[in-house]
Each structure stands twice: as structure tokens, then as C-alpha cells.
Amino acid sequence: ILNVEQSPQSLHVQEGDSTNFTCSFPSSNFYALHWYRWETAKSPEALFVMTLNGDEKKKGRISATLNTKEGYSYLYIKGSQPEDSATYLCAFSINAGNMLTFGGGTRLMVKP
Amino acid sequence: DAGVIQSPRHEVTEMGQEVTLRCKPISGHDYLFWYRQTMMRGLELLIYFNNNVPIDDSGMPEDRFSAKMPNASFSTLKIQPSEPRDSAVYFCASSLRQWEQYFGPGTRLTVT
Numbered sequence: 498i499l500n501v502e503q504s505p506q507s508l509h510v511q512e513g514d515s516t517n518f519t520c521s522f523p524s525s526n527f528y529a530l531h532w533y534r535w536e537t538a539k540s541p542e543a544l545f546v547m548t549l550n551g552d553e554k555k556k557g558r559i560s561a562t563l564n565t566k567e568g569y570s571y572l573y574i575k576g577s578q579p580e581d582s583a584t585y586l587c588a589f590s591i592n593a594g595n596m597l598t599f600g601g602g603t604r605l606m607v608k609p
Numbered sequence: 610d611a612g613v614i615q616s617p618r619h620e621v622t623e624m625g626q627e628v629t630l631r632c633k634p635i636s637g638h639d640y641l642f643w644y645r646q647t648m649m650r651g652l653e654l655l656i657y658f659n660n661n662v663p664i665d666d667s668g669m670p671e672d673r674f675s676a677k678m679p680n681a682s683f684s685t686l687k688i689q690p691s692e693p694r695d696s697a698v699y700f701c702a703s704s705l706r707q708w709e710q711y712f713g714p715g716t717r718l719t720v721t
Contacts, residue, residue, distance in 0.1 A: 529707055540700060541652070543709030586652065595640050595707045596665055599652045 501589050503600035510577050511608050517573045518603040520587030524568035531588040531597060532561055532572055541586060544572075577607040613713035615701050621719045627689040630716045633682055634703030642710060643676055643686050644700040652700070658684065691720045 502521045510516050522530065529548045533541040545554040550565040558575045574581055584604045588597035614633040622628055634641045642657040656666040661678045669676070673692070678684040688695055698717050702710040 531709060540712035540714055541702075541710075543711065546707075546709050590707070593707045595642075595704055595710070596654060596657055597642075597710070598654075601651050 501587060501598050501600035503585075503587055503603050505603060506601065507604040507606070509606045509608065512578060514577050514607075515573065515575045516577055516605065517571050518585055518605075520570045520572070520589075520600055522568050522570075522587075522589040522600075524566060526591040527565045527568075528590045528592050529595075530563055530565075530570050531590075532570070533586040533588065535584045535586055535602070537583070544585075572603075574605070577605070579607045579609050581605060582607045613701055613703055613711050615699075615713035615716050617716060618714060619717045619719075621721065622691055623721055624692055625690045626720075627687065628691045628695075628718060628720075630686040630699050630701075630718070632684045632686070632701030632713060634684070634701070635711055636682065638703035638705050638711075639681075640704045640706070640710075641678060641684050642702040642704075643684070644702065644712075646698045646700060646715070655686070688718075691718075693720045696720050 504519050531546050532544040534544050535541040545561045547563040552563040554561050561572045563570045584602040586599050586602045588599040590597050616631045639660050643655040644652050646652050655668045656676045657664055658678045676686045696719050698715045700712050700715045702712045704710040
């Protein structure tokens with residue numbers, strides 16, 4: 498059983514704060530690490546897919562890093578805005594079949 | 610492209626009835642996934658297909674669940690007979706090879 502853990506489970510921040518979350522995954526048999534953003538009443542939306550140790554990806558104010566040797570990935574949001582409020586999911590795959598195991602998510606709430 | 614299309618968006622049925630959920634993946638994508646989202650278990654993979662062939666159905670809860678992909682543009686998930694514990698949101702997603710998955714809007718199933 499693959500165990501993907503995310504922390505914290507939830508996070509409340511003020512508008513303008515920068516924040517980061519952690520995703521931990523088994524470091525053996527790694528293939529890819531995905532990050533998704535999931536707004537309430539919508540469907541998950543892909544943010545990043547990373548495959549190489551040391552990968553860093555950025556999209557606007559959101560960025561992510563990957564450490565496959567120690568089995569973790571960080572997601573950073575710079576200058577949080579209320580529209581960033583969502584659940585951020587990470588997911589891990591061990592082969593090219595793209596069969597993902599999802600973590601429980603970090604629920605972010607940004608107060609104006 | 611219209612994205613992944615799922616129908617119906619909402620389904621309310623009585624225990625014991627057959628339920629069929631439908632999915633049209635993004636054109637050109639070679640992977641199709643069926644997920645179930647519940648409060649207790651989060652987002653869990655039920656089954657996935659590669660080039661219309663089922664690859665892994667280990668997530669299918671029991672024999673009451675079946676899925677087919679008769680061609681590259683259509684898949685169904687069937688529950689027969691349905692039970693109240695099947696109530697959940699069912700997502701279909703598609704991807705091109707091992708890259709990010711694109712999720713449909715989901716079908717909210719309620720079994721009374």
C-alpha cells in the first residue's frame with residue numbers, strides 16, 4: 498500500500514501571507530509527483546507534474562519543489578489571495594501507467 | 610476541446626436499481642480513470658484504462674461495480690445493484706501518457 502501524506506490538513510492565512518505545504522511519499526520506485534488544486538464544488542485541476550529529483554516548477558505565485566531521495570515535495574504560495582482558497586492535493590505514481598495515489602489534501606483558507 | 614464530459618451530473622436512485630455513469634475523455638488522450646470521492650476515504654481510484662484496455666481494477670469495491678471502454682471516446686461505470694453506501698461523487702479523468710490528468714465535473718450519486 499502506497500502512503501502519501503500531506504501536512505497540514507488545513508491552514509488559515511491572511512491575504513498577503515506566503516505559505517507552504519508538504520507532501521511525503523515513498524522514496525522507492527518513484528515515477529512522478531503531481532499537484533492538483535481543488536476548489537469546492539468543482540473538480541481537481543492540475544498544477545504541476547514533476548519527475549526528476551530537484552525539479553522546481555512555477556505557475557504565477559505558486560511553485561513546487563521535489564526531493565525524490567527523501568520522498569517529499571513542497572508547494573509554495575507567495576502572497577496568498579482569497580481566490581487561492583482550495584484544497585491542494587498531491588499524488589504519486591510508481592510507473593508510467595499514471596496510476597495515482599492521492600494524499601488527503603491540505604485545505605487552504607485565505608481571509609481577506 | 611470541451612474537456613472531459615460526464616453525465617449525468619446528478620443521479621438519485623433507489624437501492625437495488627442499476628446506475629450507469631458515462632464519460633467522454635478529451636480527444637487524443639490514451640488514459641482514462643474512474644475515481645470515487647467520499648468524506649471517509651477521500652479521492653480513490655477505482656479503475657483505469659490505457660488505449661481502451663482495463664489495466665488495473667483493484668480499486669473496484671466489489672462485483673456490483675463494472676466499467677467498460679468500448680472505444681476511445683466513451684466509457685461507462687455501472688453499479689448493479691446500487692446500495693446507499695455507493696453514494697458519492699464519481700469523477701472521470703483522462704490524460705495523455707503519464708502527464709497531468711484532466712478531471713470531468715463529476716457525477717453526484719445518491720442512493721436512497
